[in-house]
Amino acid sequence: MTAWAQLVDQIFTVWREAGLVWKPRVRWFPRIPPHLDIVFGWLFDPADGDDADAILFCDERSWSPLHDIRDHAGGLQLPMIDIRGRAGEFADAAFDIMQPPTWSETARRIVGFRRQREKLAPQYRQTGEPDLQLLAHMYVSGRPLRGMRYPLTPEAVCYPGFFSAARVVPIAEELALRGLLRKTFLDRLHECRICRSRRLSAREECPSCRSADLRETGLIHHYQCAALLPEEQFRRGAALVCPKCSRQLRNYGKDYDRPGHAYVCNTCDATSSEPEVGFVCLDCSARMDGDAAERVDIFSYSLTDAARALLEGRGPMLAARMPVSLQREVARINATAGMRAGIAEIRFAGKEELIATHGPTAFRKSRDLLVENLRNRLAGVGSVHVAEDAVYILIERFEAQAEAWLRSLLLRSENLLRHKLDARLTIAKILGTAQP
Template sequence: MTLPTGPSPSTSGVMTAWAQLVGQIFTVWREAGLSWKPRVRWFPRIPPHLDIVFGWLFDPAEGDDVDAILFSDERSSSPLHDIRDFVGGLQLPMIDIKGRAGEFADAAFDIMRPNTWSETARRIVGFRQQRERLAPQYRHTREPDLEILAHMYVSGRPLRGMRYPLTPEAVCYPGFFSAARVVPIAEEFVLRGFLKKTFLDRLHECRSCRSRRLSAREECPSCRSADLRETALIHHFHCAALMPEELFRHGTALVCPKCKRQLRNYGKDYDRPGHAHVCNTCDTTSSELEVGFVCLDCSARMDGDAANRVDLFSYSLTDAARAFLEGHAAVLAANLPVSLQREVARLNATAGARAAIAEIRFAGKDALIATSGRPAFQKSRDLLVENLRNRLAGVGSLHVAEDVAYILIECFEPHAEAWLHSLLARSEHLLRYKLDARLAIAQLLGRAQP
């Protein structure tokens, strides 16, 4: 579909001016490679005062044959961290019409700002070109995990974390789903070798409500009150008294509360070695205070070492993920991680190789989730994976899918299966929450040497 040369002439001077402006936009779009009238979906709706002019520029559409999403939310204070939860369509660029979405959109379009016209066209064209490079089954997928991978691919932007204090998670991923949805999926893809993560920040989390919006404060080590005052210390040389200055003060004079001598000469009778803190609640004097937290969401108080520590990460695509999305990965089994598929393909092409794939399933998964929650299962599984990887170094490799893990042993001998069972038992023995992990040899690869 080619772009029209411009809207129909109008007898109104105002409409004629708008028509000329739209014609200029079409010209810029053509120069940027946008040679068709974009088909768009509006969110939440097209503003009434823009319907005529934007009707000349864009064709409204639904379904899969859409080039972009036009974001026109006029609310000045609505949150943006979860906007993609509602807008959807991660394989489509989100174009900000009102100029308030910032990094949460893929481009901004302002009909009165020519510098935004070409960027909008480039993003629409770029997204379409990248979508065409995806394997057909991923171009319009509605599965959240695949949507995230596909959006990283077509947009060219990593899953970059950003500190965001407006949500209890205190982090968001502009352009993607909310952090609560996207992080568990990203961590699964890290285990599968599709994403690489880089450290962003370390936060503390409330034990009561899991909010990361905590207020750090200095507290009295005796009663944990934050009602503290600072006072100077005085050291009396004669009797070695070391106390707050206020205890020495008698009017304008300094009198030692321990030996009752008057202090007259600084440097000869006494010195001032520093400061201390006095608790207004329990009168305890402390030179070192404790650190505590108060949750800004539920008001729970906790000691500094009692709050959960949470690491935040950003994520980027690996070569394995790109090959998977483009349909270039050799699919040897639908449920095998791509990293394992590649290793198996290499071994099958090696003469004289004898390898085996051991499959590990977690029989205790459902029971553990029911009693302790999914985070407990995921943490135990990740620890088990780490233990196994450490023990397998130089002998085999570990590859993880969502509900199963695989061990690839390149030199598989008759005694290797028993050794793997023992290895798994020792690795799980270290876990607080047991997974009831069960191992079986799923496939033998290659052929024995003569």
């Protein structure tokens, strides 16, 4: 028996002790290196698509990005096993044929993923819906959607083990609105209003011309004439002479004092006690004032009990897209005799145009303000529930004129917005029966 064959037998022994009693089926990303095909062929069987136990990651390019591995590799319900040892948190486990501790780690992750997949309701094991894929991956992997600062991308944040931030954050935000994810604050960043990059250089700037070419100088206060000016304006060789009254200053504490510092602009010679804060975008070189850059909060996310119940098939069998809060209300109304309720669905025909013109933040702010306006106007009459692509209004006593009233209410609420959403309302469902 060759040394390689003996090593493979040792690995199989460790795997069996960890519960991996079958030969794992794997697919490679991006490809299997030629020099590994024989040995790894003894350890793993090849598989296509998601009909596998794991994904083996073996990218030999040391410079390639890691934040978007899952965008290309897919297989969110499969563990990603790092063969080269450079993926770190971006993989679920590392496997080194010469490092025995990694053998059991790999086995435990493969077995753990399979056991969790078996707990999923059948409809969620091979789902193609991005939001359900994300929930299922969080459940199967046992990982929260934990954000990490990552300056190599314009978003300046990534979520190791998941899709890239540009893909995963909008999905996670909608799932949080539906009550399926719980948000935890991570950080607050500033975003370029031109290219939406968050890689901004903060700097002190002249309030007059916004130049960053500032120098710091001491201030002198002349008691007799009340002059308060930079020291360099008093300096005449070794002497201090007031530029306002031309008297020489001789005694510190009697003729003058030094109350602090000022900043002098080398570009326009303006003097200021406090410089302004400005930003320069490192991606598009746009310059903006401190209050002009948009503030963006970034979060980590974790599964709620409602999400676990949904994934395990224990949740109410209602429309999968409905927010959890609305599902609960529907279940309550269906169990109440003599109640006639209506659900109105609002979708935004202007969403894509608004995002293309002003960015996703402008859309979210406009939608949230519309929801706030509706909630204020519906207080005591109905409730508002936000889903991934729509907003729902539940009216518990739905009368004949209710639809026309809701359309008028929606129009008045949208007219208050700076950025229009082109909101469209339809009656999605009538619940219960009319009262006698």
